[in-house]
Amino acid sequence: MAETMAANQIAASQARSSRRMRKLLERTLGYTAATMIGFFFIFPVIWMFFTAFKSDQDVFRFPPTLLPHAVQYVDVAGERLPLYTVSPPDGEPRKLAMVKVSEGQGTYVNPDDPSEVFQTRARYAEPVLTVQFQWHNFVDAMNRGARPGLKVNFWTYFKNSSIIAFFTIIGTLFSCSLAAYGFARIHWPGRDVVFILVLSTMMLPFQVTMIPLFLFFTETLHWGNTFLPIIVPSFFANAFDIFLLRQFFRGIPEEMLDAARADGASEFRVFWSIVLPLSKPVLATIAIFTFLWAWNDFLGPLLYLNSPEKFTLALGLQDYQGQRNVAWNQLMAASVVFTMPVMIAFFFAQRTFIEGIKLTGSKG
Numbered sequence: 001m002a003e004t005m006a007a008n009q010i011a012a013s014q015a016r017s018s019r020r021m022r023k024l025l026e027r028t029l030g031y032t033a034a035t036m037i038g039f040f041f042i043f044p045v046i047w048m049f050f051t052a053f054k055s056d057q058d059v060f061r062f063p064p065t066l067l068p069h070a071v072q073y074v075d076v077a078g079e080r081l082p083l084y085t086v087s088p089p090d091g092e093p094r095k096l097a098m099v100k101v102s103e104g105q106g107t108y109v110n111p112d113d114p115s116e117v118f119q120t121r122a123r124y125a126e127p128v129l130t131v132q133f134q135w136h137n138f139v140d141a142m143n144r145g146a147r148p149g150l151k152v153n154f155w156t157y158f159k160n161s162s163i164i165a166f167f168t169i170i171g172t173l174f175s176c177s178l179a180a181y182g183f184a185r186i187h188w189p190g191r192d193v194v195f196i197l198v199l200s201t202m203m204l205p206f207q208v209t210m211i212p213l214f215l216f217f218t219e220t221l222h223w224g225n226t227f228l229p230i231i232v233p234s235f236f237a238n239a240f241d242i243f244l245l246r247q248f249f250r251g252i253p254e255e256m257l258d259a260a261r262a263d264g265a266s267e268f269r270v271f272w273s274i275v276l277p278l279s280k281p282v283l284a285t286i287a288i289f290t291f292l293w294a295w296n297d298f299l300g301p302l303l304y305l306n307s308p309e310k311f312t313l314a315l316g317l318q319d320y321q322g323q324r325n326v327a328w329n330q331l332m333a334a335s336v337v338f339t340m341p342v343m344i345a346f347f348f349a350q351r352t353f354i355e356g357i358k359l360t361g362s363k364g
Contacts, residue, residue: 045339052141052333053133059328070132074111084108084125086118094118095128134329141330142337152308154334157316161295164230164312168294169287171234172241176286177279179237180245181271185257195246202239206299214303229304230297234290241286248282249275291345313338 047066051059054068061069072083074097081097086108096108096118106125110116142154182188183195217229252275260270276283298314305311311319317334320326 048332048335051329052137052336053135054137054329055134056327056329067131068133069129070134071127072130076109076111077114081109081111083111083128085128086120086125088120088124096125098125137329137333138337141327141333144327144330150308152311154313154316154320154337156309157311157313158337160227160310161312161314164227164297164301165291165294167227167231168234169290171231172238172290173283173287175235175237176241177245177276177283178271180242180249181275183242184246184249185254185271185275186267198239198242200239210299210303217304224304225306225310226304227310230294230300234294241289244282244286245279248279252278288345292342295342 050066050068055070058065058069073080074083075081076097081099083095084098084106085093086096086106087093095111097111099107099109099117101107104121104123106120108118108120108125110118142158144153179198183191183198213229213233218224221228223229223232257270257274260274261267265273296314297312298318301312301315305315308316308319313334317331317338320334321331
């Protein structure tokens, strides 16, 4: 009997150990797969970031390298000369400073003894590279634009994108919160039917309404080549954000609002003093969504903006890329500046963002 119990305990212990090992293996494989997939998506961003620090020659270097490199320089008799590894067919490789190259023939000197001068074919020399970040690329990129003759640079594009994003966020929060409160807390005839009609507008793609809106804003209101066609529609709400806010507002206890009404608070006072302060997580979520959309929007500015002075960063980057001579390192530097506000906003607001999504999804 004792032997049987001991055998059962050993078998149970082995089974537990086997389950732990299996769970550990599954977790390890899951984390490994997630890391590999995540790296697959983030690698272009990493490449863009490091390319922004490369020199013009380093961008086209083959084989390509991730880190930015530059030719190492040495001081020879008070003059800075590039350092090369010279490997002539009849001698040992040596690190020499290049003085000049003429008709494929290179002249080199010994950095330790400038009196030693060597001449050999330039194809036998390879530059000595060192990791070096070209920080000035960011300043050069932002001070440079696709239309320098018009005194337009990427700072102009950055300012325009910031103006559009700011007023779009204000308009969206203002209009969508009011509309959502009306659908969630105010009873009026046909409320649910109208709400369904509002949600049905989400099925209309922008390409369907693009031409009528363009004709309305440009031909009827004469708002062409201004920010108004991009900003003003945000003050008339949108179905998706109304839905998110309505779901959150419905989760606020009705007794709290009734108590405020009993104390003489108007409906707008209830909305402004009670509902909005309790809705900070979902408001922050909508603000992030709106900022991402407004900052990255390309089609809207492309339709309505004609003057380079009014281009956003999305349009400015595309316009610069379409020019004949493109400095790719500066283009990547401007792209990093374009993406940094999005990363910074999500980094500092990710807790509120996730909380808002979770609370919105849990409300009935």
